[in-house]
Structures are given as structure tokens and as C-alpha cells.
Amino acid sequence: MKSLLLESTIFVSIALGMVVSCSAQEQKNSAAEAADKAFRDPKIAAALQQVSAARIQANIEKLVSFGTRSTLSAQDPASLAAGRGIGAARDWIKAEFEHYSKDCGGCLEVKTDSFTEAPADRIPKATKITNVYAVLKGTDAENAKRIVLVTGHYDSRNSDTFDITGDAPGANDDGSGTAVSLESARVLSRLKFPATVVFLAVAGEEQGLNGSQHFAKMAKEQGRQLEAVLNNDIVGGDKGAEQDHTVVRVFSEGLSAAATERDISRIRGLGGENDSGSRQLARYITEVGRTYDVGVKPMLVFRLDRYLRGGDHSSFNQQGFAAVRFTEFREDFHHQHQNVRIENGIEFGDTPKFVDFDYVAHVARLNAAVLASLALAPAPPAEVHLLTKDLENDSTITWNASPGGRAAEYEILWRATTSPEWEHVQKIGSATRATLKLSKDNVIFAVRAVDREGHRSLPVVPVPER
Numbered sequence: 001m002k003s004l005l006l007e008s009t010i011f012v013s014i015a016l017g018m019v020v021s022c023s024a025q026e027q028k029n030s031a032a033e034a035a036d037k038a039f040r041d042p043k044i045a046a047a048l049q050q051v052s053a054a055r056i057q058a059n060i061e062k063l064v065s066f067g068t069r070s071t072l073s074a075q076d077p078a079s080l081a082a083g084r085g086i087g088a089a090r091d092w093i094k095a096e097f098e099h100y101s102k103d104c105g106g107c108l109e110v111k112t113d114s115f116t117e118a119p120a121d122r123i124p125k126a127t128k129i130t131n132v133y134a135v136l137k138g139t140d141a142e143n144a145k146r147i148v149l150v151t152g153h154y155d156s157r158n159s160d161t162f163d164i165t166g167d168a169p170g171a172n173d174d175g176s177g178t179a180v181s182l183e184s185a186r187v188l189s190r191l192k193f194p195a196t197v198v199f200l201a202v203a204g205e206e207q208g209l210n211g212s213q214h215f216a217k218m219a220k221e222q223g224r225q226l227e228a229v230l231n232n233d234i235v236g237g238d239k240g241a242e243q244d245h246t247v248v249r250v251f252s253e254g255l256s257a258a259a260t261e262r263d264i265s266r267i268r269g270l271g272g273e274n275d276s277g278s279r280q281l282a283r284y285i286t287e288v289g290r291t292y293d294v295g296v297k298p299m300l301v302f303r304l305d306r307y308l309r310g311g312d313h314s315s316f317n318q319q320g321f322a323a324v325r326f327t328e329f330r331e332d333f334h335h336q337h338q339n340v341r342i343e344n345g346i347e348f349g350d351t352p353k354f355v356d357f358d359y360v361a362h363v364a365r366l367n368a369a370v371l372a373s374l375a376l377a378p379a380p381p382a383e384v385h386l387l388t389k390d391l392e393n394d395s396t397i398t399w400n401a402s403p404g405g406r407a408a409e410y411e412i413l414w415r416a417t418t419s420p421e422w423e424h425v426q427k428i429g430s431a432t433r434a435t436l437k438l439s440k441d442n443v444i445f446a447v448r449a450v451d452r453e454g455h456r457s458l459p460v461v462p463v464p465e466r
């Protein structure tokens with residue numbers, strides 16, 4: 001990844017007891033070279049070119065054509081035949097994934113996963129809810145166990161959560177996010193990745209995040225190695241006057257929802273409030289955004305979601321997975337969760353006329369670039385420890401080799417405790433231990449794995465080893 005990381009000029013001890021001095025110039029050359037030849041993968045750049053605003057528009061308009069996609073709306077054969085209701089939308093999404101699969105020689109495994117949700121606050125009677133997804137299985141047996149996932153919710157609602165027949169176009173919320181999952185599947189299915197990519201469309205979001213909860217629990221129960229979840233919800237770039245079409249917000253939790261009392265105690269002691277897995281994923285997204293020309297800039301928001309509001313990524317956070325939410329810069333509340341109408345000259349309703357399809361395409365490019373970068377990268381290093389047995393001003397970090405055998409080398413990152421993003425990078429080579437002439441008291445460290453070409457894993461912040 002091309003990054004703004006500064007070259008380090010410090011001494012590093014790469015192997016046990018060996019201290020290596022790197023001049024500023026050497027550092028600069030190697031980092032610049034790496035940035036040029038390795039960080040921007042031409043395969044990824046070419047795939048991003050294939051993302052089509054016209055296709056995204058057609059997909060969003062198709063989703064809107066089902067009239068309502070309320071989770072409580074019709075799924076019976078007559079409604080399927082009439083093309084109205086969530087059942088018809090579900091079948092169309094599945095067929096669309098199957099088309100993409102046909103175009104790549106059956107490379108996608110297309111699945112539906114239905115379950116019955118018992119009555120709850122916003123579910124008046126037992127309701128069948130179906131997630132639809134496509135799996136692009138990794139090409140490397142070991143690395144195929146690692147999964148990166150993109151999701152959007154295909155259900156919609158209007159002013160009344162319980163209205164199951166009235167129009168609920170849901171073009172932006174969340175036809176846009178569903179279109180991102182679909183378009184990512186279409187362009188990435190032409191490539192091969194060592195790790196697995198899942199393209200998901202969930203239902204039940206508006207009734208209580210039911211589809212995403214079901215999927216995340218299943219992933220946890222099955223012990224899936226879900227490394228990253230990208231949730232796109234309201235990425236339509238509403239055409240309101242105050243919209244900023246150059247920016248997409250990326251929300252990430254600070255304290256993991258799955259943190260135990262022991263974790264929280266450690267986080268409190270070490271100042272780790274800003275270093276959850278989700279936050280590392282958010283930082284990774286900004287680096288990818290700088291590396292590839294996607295047309296939109298990620299704006300990190302260090303908060304789980306919009307103020308007092310929620311979304312599907314939190315279902316994954318609850319199960320301990322790194323997950324973030326993408327949302328347009330400025331929402332227009334006349335255009336979501338509203339019956340389509342004109343009142344006092346104001347147009348209400350979530351219809352395609354307010355969606356900026358070029359913007360959705362930019363967000364899809366950013367998502368696809370992140371998915372591809374992670375799926376091509378080695379697994380993050382394991383068991384990353386900062387040695388603290390002796391009081392000293394140097395910092396020694398050890399780790400286990402990246403599982404799966406794809407790492408060629410490692411890099412140590414660090415930043416001031418007050419900095420939002422990684423500021424410095426030090427190449428370590430293939431060693432799994434390094435001592436830096438830097439005090440652990442003053443900075444936050446992380447280690448990442450790099451493959452031969454230059455794809456970077458998510459960074460891992462060390463835990464203390466006494």
C-alpha cells in the first residue's frame with residue numbers, strides 16, 4: 001500500500017542480539033521502491049476499472065421494482081410470479097450471483113440460508129428470513145480458511161415498520177449497499193485469491209438486524225476465520241445540496257463488543273481504546289483508499305455507528321469479528337424510512353432519483369480494493385508479543401510466522417499514542433523478532449505480514465509478555 005508512513009531512521013535489532021543501523025537514505029529508497037512496485041497491484045487496479053455505475057443503477061432500479069422489500073412482505077408463489085415483495089427480491093439476487101458465477105466458469109458457490117425468526121418487537125408473527133450470498137473460495141487450501149466479507153441489507157421499509165404491502169423503494173437504504181455486494185462479486189469473481197471472499201446480502205435489518213445476527217452467530221459457531229467485514233448501508237450519495245460526494249464515512253468500534261472484563265482491564269492499563277480489530281480494519285481502508293484511485297476518500301469516524309443508531313456490522317462485532325460500516329457523508333432523512341409523497345413541497349421517499357450512481361460505484365471500488373488487498377495478503381502474524389520482563393527503554397517484539405506460509409517478510413508500524421493513523425514503518429525481513437530503539441511507553445506498535453509482491457496483512461498490536 002502506498003502510504004503516508006514516514007521512513008524510520010532508528011536502529012533496529014532484527015535478529016537476536018543483532019543491531020542493524022539503517023541510514024535515512026537507505027530507508028527512504030527501500031520504502032519508496034516498495035511503494036512503487038508492490039503496493040499498487042495492477043490486477044486490483046484493472047478489476048476496479050470494471051466497476052460500472054450503469055450496472056449499479058440497473059441493479060438498484062431492479063431492487064426498487066419489487067415495490068416493497070419489507071422483511072414482513074410477501075414470499076408466496078403468487079407474489080414471486082408477480083415480482084412483488086421480499087421473496088421476489090431474494091430470488092433475483094440469487095439469480096444475479098448465479099449469472100456472475102456462470103461468467104467465471106462456476107467460480108462462485110451461491111447459497112441461500114433461511115431461518116424462521118420468532119415474533120419480536122418488530123416481527124408480529126414468525127417470519128422466514130433469508131440471507132443470500134456468494135462464496136469465492138480461496139485457491140490456497142490453508143489460506144482459503146481465511147474469509148473477508150462484504151455485506152448490505154436487501155430489505156427495506158417505509159414510514160411504518162409494519163407496513164408490508166405499501167411501497168418501500170429502499171434505493172439508498174439499502175439498495176445501494178446490496179448493489180455494492182453484487183458489483184464487488186461481479187468484478188472480483190474474474191480474479192483468483194488465496195483467501196476466500198464472501199459477498200452477502202442480508203434481510204431483517206430494519207426489523208432488528210436479524211439476518212446479520214444469524215450469519216455472524218453461524219460464523220462464530222462454525223469457528224470461521226472471518227478477518228474483515230465491510231458493511232455498506234446508505235452509500236447512495238444522496239443528491240442533497242450539502243452532500244460531499246468525495247467522502248464516505250467509515251465507522252468502527254473502539255472497544256470490542258466481545259471484550260471480556262480481562263480484556264477491558266488490559267485495554268484500560270495500556271491505552272488500547274483505539275486499537276480494536278475493527279479500528280485496524282478502518283485504518284487499512286484509508287491506506288487502500290490512498291493506494292488505488294477509487295474516486296472517494298474514506299473518512300474515519302471513531303465510533304461504532306452514527307449517534308445512537310445501529311447497523312449490521314455490530315452483529316459481527318458482537319461475535320468478536322472486525323467489522324466496519326460505510327455510509328454516505330450526509331444522510332437526507334426525507335429520503336429514508338419514508339412513504340413516497342410530496343408534503344409542503346418536500347419530496348419524501350427513498351427513490352432512485354436521489355441516488356448518485358457514480359458515487360455508489362466509487363464506494364464499490366473502495367470495497368473491492370479492500371477485499372482484494374486482504375484476500376491477496378498473507379494472514380496476519382500470530383502471537384504478537386511485546387516483551388516486558390525487564391524494564392528498559394528499547395522495545396522488543398516477537399511473533400509467530402504468519403500462518404499459511406505466504407509471508408515473505410514483516411513490518412513493524414508505530415504511531416504516537418495520540419495519532420489516529422500509523423505514522424512509521426520499519427521493514428524487518430523474515431525474522432520474527434525485533435528490538436527497536438524506541439520506548440514502548442511513548443508509542444503504539446503493530447506488526448504486519450507482507451507477501452513477495454507487497455500485499456500487506458492487517459496489522460496486529462502486541463500484547464505484553466512478562
Ligand SMILES: [Zn+2]
Pocket residue numbers: 153173174205233234
Ligand atoms: Zn439501512
